[in-house]
Amino acid sequence: MEPAVSNKCLKTSEAEEEQLNCGLLHCAHLVLPWLTSLELATISLSCKSLNATSKSITLRRTLDASRSLEKIPIPFHNSIDDRLYAFFIYTPTVIISNQHFQRQCWGSISDPQSVHDESESINLVDNWVDGVFGCDCENCGDFELQCPCLSFDGLEDVASECGPRCSCGLECENRLTQRGISVRLKILRDEKKGWGLYADELIQEGAFICEYAGELLTTEEARRRQKIYDARAKGGRFASSLLVVREHLPSGNACLRMNIDATWIGNVARFINHSCDGGNLVTRLVRGTGVMLPRLCFYASQSISKEEELTFSYGDIRLKHEGLKCFCGSSCCLGTLPSENT
Numbered sequence: 001m002e003p004a005v006s007n008k009c010l011k012t013s014e015a016e017e018e019q020l021n022c023g024l025l026h027c028a029h030l031v032l033p034w035l036t037s038l039e040l041a042t043i044s045l046s047c048k049s050l051n052a053t054s055k056s057i058t059l060r061r062t063l064d065a066s067r068s069l070e071k072i073p074i075p076f077h078n079s080i081d082d083r084l085y086a087f088f089i090y091t092p093t094v095i096i097s098n099q100h101f102q103r104q105c106w107g108s109i110s111d112p113q114s115v116h117d118e119s120e121s122i123n124l125v126d127n128w129v130d131g132v133f134g135c136d137c138e139n140c141g142d143f144e145l146q147c148p149c150l151s152f153d154g155l156e157d158v159a160s161e162c163g164p165r166c167s168c169g170l171e172c173e174n175r176l177t178q179r180g181i182s183v184r185l186k187i188l189r190d191e192k193k194g195w196g197l198y199a200d201e202l203i204q205e206g207a208f209i210c211e212y213a214g215e216l217l218t219t220e221e222a223r224r225r226q227k228i229y230d231a232r233a234k235g236g237r238f239a240s241s242l243l244v245v246r247e248h249l250p251s252g253n254a255c256l257r258m259n260i261d262a263t264w265i266g267n268v269a270r271f272i273n274h275s276c277d278g279g280n281l282v283t284r285l286v287r288g289t290g291v292m293l294p295r296l297c298f299y300a301s302q303s304i305s306k307e308e309e310l311t312f313s314y315g316d317i318r319l320k321h322e323g324l325k326c327f328c329g330s331s332c333c334l335g336t337l338p339s340e341n342t
């Protein structure tokens with residue numbers, strides 16, 4: 001009789017163990033997508049099942065840098081080294097700097113809706129100007145009817161769109177940049193420049209590519225971070241993405257300054273590398289009617305073929321003596337990347 005009793009005990013404990021493993025695996029699927037790449041790599045060493053879960057999360061991360069926050073997935077490809085993807089928090093548009101927003105679910109097998117729900121809690125910049133009302137056109141795209149939001153002031157680097165108080169919806173023809181990325185892109189690794197953004201289809205001249213999204217910083221905070229980034233860049237293997245946008249009046253005086261840092265929180269524009277010849281992109285400040293801050297948007301300055309890298313000029317000024325080496329490869333390359341005092 002005795003062996004039968006112990007067999008029964010054994011069966012119960014095996015069943016319990018299986019149940020425990022199932023529970024652990026379920027927890028792992030919920031928790032691991034919230035980890036950074038380093039944390040994920042560390043935990044994957046602990047046991048076989050966590051290793052397998054980490055691998056499937058990593059694979060899903062490489063397939064879409066935008067975590068389904070854009071309409072079209074934007075994959076990573078790397079044939080240079082062992083980095084499978086770049087880790088950062090994704091935001092499709094500019095957000096107010098938020099020290100508390102440090103984690104985002106990425107690579108989960110569950111519905112990507114979880115990222116959408118969570119992104120709604122991101123502090124988006126939605127700054128309305130009091131007393132400004134929007135248009136009430138039936139069709140803003142009808143050129144004859146002249147939507148008042150389509151003001152043309154003759155400046156090529158400024159554009160206007162319908163805003164939050166207009167009666168039209170997101171499908172309005174005059175809200176192109178608000179609908180997000182609609183061209184196929186991919187992120188490739190280069191031996192000298194690190195990650196870069198590439199066309200994954202033929203892109204027509206003038207097409208909207210993406211906004212430069214990131215954390216909106218005060219000038220004081222931008223200066224503090226730039227010092228840290230400069231020190232880290234000297235050690236190699238660190239790329240920062242802090243952009244200072246200055247809008248100038250026709251007199252030449254600056255009237256607006258925005259500091260956008262996409263180093264930790266941003267979108268795929270953070271992968272656009274510099275080219276001394278100006279590259280194939282132009283930037284334009286896009287203002288929505290009744291919205292205080294414009295958004296910096298990239299457009300194709302020429303037709304861009306599939307597999308071509310998307311680049312623009314970071315500027316003309318080179319103030320830092322030990323500037324980073326430039327590998328843009330253009331015939332007019334100046335040898336170092338532009339650098340200004342933030």
Ligand SMILES: C[S@@+](CC[C@H](N)C(=O)[O-])C[C@H]1O[C@@H](n2cnc3c(N)ncnc32)[C@H](O)[C@@H]1O
Pocket residue numbers: 086192193194195196238239240241242269270271272273274275324325326327328337
């Ligand atoms: C906005 S990020 C671009 C994405 C970056 N390559 C990465 O791996 O994340 C800017 C950084 O990319 C690198 N970079 C951009 N353009 C470059 C170029 N023409 N030559 C060398 N490095 C470049 C520099 O490290 C620069 O600080």
